[in-house]
Amino acid sequence: MDLAKIQLNRAELLANGLNVEAERWSIKKKELGASLINLIGNILISAAYIAYLGPFTSNYRKNLI
Secondary structure: OHHHHHHHHHHHHHHHHHHHHHHHHHHHHHHHHHHHHOHHHHHHHHHHHHHHHOOOOHHHHHHHO
């Protein structure tokens, strides 16, 4: 009986932990979905930054930013 109680307690802890993890993954999925919307624009800005500012010195690039 005591062993069954211990196992039941551990199972409840595991289930609760998995529920918390599922909530965290759900929130992260929404965040990544929002980031995906901006992905093309971010890539375009990054490519423009590299193409335009690449030849300049690091101090000049820092001033431009």
